[in-house]
Amino acid sequence: MEFLLGNPYSTPVGHCIERATDGSLQSEDWTLNMEICDIINETEDGPKDAIRAVKKRLNGNRNYREVMLALTVLETCVKNCGHRFHALVTSRDFVDGVLVKIISPKNNPPTIVQDKVLALIQAWADAFRSSPDLTGVVQIYEELKRKGIEFPMSELETLSPIHTPQRVASAPEGDSTLHKYATTTPQPTPQPTPQAVPPAYTAPQVPNIHASGSINPTAEQICRLRSELDIVRGNTKVMSEMLTEMVPGQEDASDYELLQELNRTCRAMQQRIMELISCVSNEAVTEELLHVNDDLNNIFLRHERLGTRIQMQMETHLLEGKSVHVQTHLYIDIVLYMGADSVSSTLSSLASCKPPPAQDDDFDVFAQTRTGALSEPPRDEGEEGVTSEEFDKFLEERAKAAEMAPSLPSPPSGEVGAAQGTPSRKKTGRPEDALLAM
Incomplete structure (x- = not known):
């Protein structure tokens, strides 16, 4: 592949990365690192060429001084470059195929290298979790956690802000550097402004609580x-x-x-x-x-x-339960009062009637009273239960029977009064006999 695409260090950004990650450097060259960010932001092939150069420096390199410098360049570019570079860095191909391989047991890297790689993966996963097209690093991070990999506890903003905050410190006179690379959004044609060059890389310390009262969690x-x-x-x-x-x-x-x-x-x-x-x-x-x-x-x-x-x-x-309770007592009362044969027709006319719920106790007392009354022997007051129609029918039947009876010889005069008095008593007594018979 290198034969077809050429040497990754032959491109402008590749040449800068080669110099910035040279193991002979005593410390990070921040001027060169900022120039790398500038080329990535301003050129079409800058992100792709930069990734190729970083891969070449990291893959199979046992010079861990150069590896640490390359990781610092990578971290700086993530902070200061845009989405095009982020999409390449957070892809599964780069994270799993390059960064994870560095810390594999067969390579046995120093602890400082392991912590640096794990810190970058963790920080990028936190920073890009909400971006749907940058979740490759999030997936790798979750997979490593499930495997039991322990990530270092560090300040989140120290490790991976998406963009480096703009510096506000005044610069000494006569110093001119690339302050434009520290702006929060890359500009296509930035203008250089005075800025002091740090002698060595020192991570910015962001307090947990800002002056405005907001909390910046670790x-x-x-x-x-x-x-x-x-x-x-x-x-x-x-x-x-x-x-x-x-x-x-x-x-x-x-x-x-x-x-x-x-x-x-x-x-x-x-x-x-x-x-x-x-x-x-x-x-x-x-x-x-x-x-x-x-x-x-x-x-x-x-x-x-x-x-x-x-x-x-x-x-x-609740309403249905009360209605059923009332209708049950009502049914018992009707049976006791009217008899089972006429209950069906009466209930059909009462089906739509719902007594007030407060009368439940009245129905209970009334039903008990009716039960006690029916359990007693018949009294004369019960005679009033015979209807007038039944009484008329009874008289009519008695009249027909009297007409059909044969005539008797006339009794003596002394006995006439008694004979006439007897039917009179029988006529008054017959309704009572009929009522008792019923």
Whole structure:
């Protein structure tokens, strides 16, 4: 491949990288490093040529002084170059095929080299996690963590800001350097401004709390925060599954209590997340917090809707339960009062009538009274239960029977009064006999 593409050091940026990573250098050449960034930003093939030169310097090189210088150049370019260079550096091909190979056990690199490579991978994974087309390094980082690789705990901003902050310190008179390479966004035609050249590379120390009150978390803090956010996501997932499976009116008491406990826990977590959103200055962390907060708001809305449906269902069941209770006592009372044969027709007319719920006790007392009354022997007051139609029918039958009876000889005059008095008594007594017979 080198035969077809030529020597990677033959390009302008490749030549600068070769010089900047020479093992004979006593310290980093920052002027040369800034020039490399300038070429990458201003030329079409700069990013691709720079990656080829860095690969050549890193692959199979046992001179770890040169390896460390090349890693420093790579870190500086990531801080000061744009998306074109980031896409090449964060690809799986470069991270896994170049950087991970440096720290493989067969090469047995020094601890300082291992820490440097792992710190770069971790920092880039944190910085580019929210960029969909730059997640190759994130995948490698997660794979290494699953394999048990321990990453060093360092200041996140010290390792990998996407762009180096613009310096504000005044420069001594007479010094002229490439301040343009430290700007936050690369310019196609930058103008040089006075700037002091650092004698050696010193990582900028960014305080955790800025003057504005915002918090700039360290890599260790971000790692711990992400583990806690994973717990929040787990609770949200469990709560979502429970809301999906729970049917209003059929919910299990223990499941519903667990759902309420999850709701209280997630709401407490959301309060902390809202506090962090307002004070964290790391863009990637803020974006992640916003996503988690959106998930929590959605799950809270679903929980409120479920609570409303359960309340409506309980009210409906409560009303239906009272109605059935009243109708049961009403049915018992009707049976005792009218008899089983005429209950069906009566209930059909009462099906749409619902007595007030407050009268349950009255129905109970009334039913007991009716039961006691029917258990006693018949009294004269019960005669009033015969209808007028039945009584008229009875008289009509008696009249017909009297007409069909044969006539008797006239009794003596003394006995006439008695004979006439006897039917009179019988006529008054016959209705009583008929009522008792019924």
